[in-house]
Amino acid sequence: MNQPKQQKLTQTQAATQVANHCHGFLSDCIRAIDLCAETPVLCDIAKRLRSQIATKKIKIFEANPLPALAHLSLVKDMALAKRFQTFAKGLPWDYSPRTSDKGTELAVCDFGRVLDMDAVVDGLMDSLDVGVIYVDCHREYPLHSHPPHELYFLISGTAQWRYGKHEEYQTLTAGNLIHNEPNDRHGVIAGHTPALALYAQWS
Numbered sequence: 001m002n003q004p005k006q007q008k009l010t011q012t013q014a015a016t017q018v019a020n021h022c023h024g025f026l027s028d029c030i031r032a033i034d035l036c037a038e039t040p041v042l043c044d045i046a047k048r049l050r051s052q053i054a055t056k057k058i059k060i061f062e063a064n065p066l067p068a069l070a071h072l073s074l075v076k077d078m079a080l081a082k083r084f085q086t087f088a089k090g091l092p093w094d095y096s097p098r099t100s101d102k103g104t105e106l107a108v109c110d111f112g113r114v115l116d117m118d119a120v121v122d123g124l125m126d127s128l129d130v131g132v133i134y135v136d137c138h139r140e141y142p143l144h145s146h147p148p149h150e151l152y153f154l155i156s157g158t159a160q161w162r163y164g165k166h167e168e169y170q171t172l173t174a175g176n177l178i179h180n181e182p183n184d185r186h187g188v189i190a191g192h193t194p195a196l197a198l199y200a201q202w203s
């Protein structure tokens with residue numbers, strides 16, 4: 001008996017499928033951020049993120065699953081993390097210009113490459129970028145600082161995070177929401193499992 005032929009998706013079909021998953025995942029992250037937000041600034045960002053993706057506008061992109069994602073199966077601290085696993089390899093990942101590993105230890109995905117989120121940016125904010133950062137087991141995203149604000153919503157991994165006004169690294173787990181004000185030094189060192197976090201950066 002002939003085996004049914006598996007049809008290969010076109011790039012447009014594959015990107016659309018992944019972008020739909022990404023939109024749902026991002027919507028749920030924003031809902032969680034809204035619930036965890038304890039300051040007016042973070043509540044405002046959750047609101048702005050929600051309005052940025054209110055109209056789902058999908059971009060066409062090519063998957064780029066970097067070698068850093070080798071331990072993606074260990075990303076499972078909460079339902080959001082397990083869900084992320086199902087479409088993560090179809091995303092257009094980049095390596096970080098802050099490290100020299102070229103995507104073997106660390107991967108970043110700007111969701112602006114997956115969904116068109118530019119239309120709603122208004123005069124109150126110059127920019128609002130959102131995406132995910134993945135740091136493989138025991139690897140480090142080095143200390144750095146920058147003028148834009150940045151929040152991280154931790155999705156998986158018990159890791160050492162330096163953030164805000166802290167001068168020492170703190171152990172944080174999935175579900176934490178952290179905020180770096182302009183020029184706060186911040187970074188992360190992953191533990192036994194990868195550190196996965198949603199980030200949003202704005203000025």
Ligand SMILES: [Fe+2]
Pocket residue numbers: 144145146150186
């Ligand atoms: Fe940063």
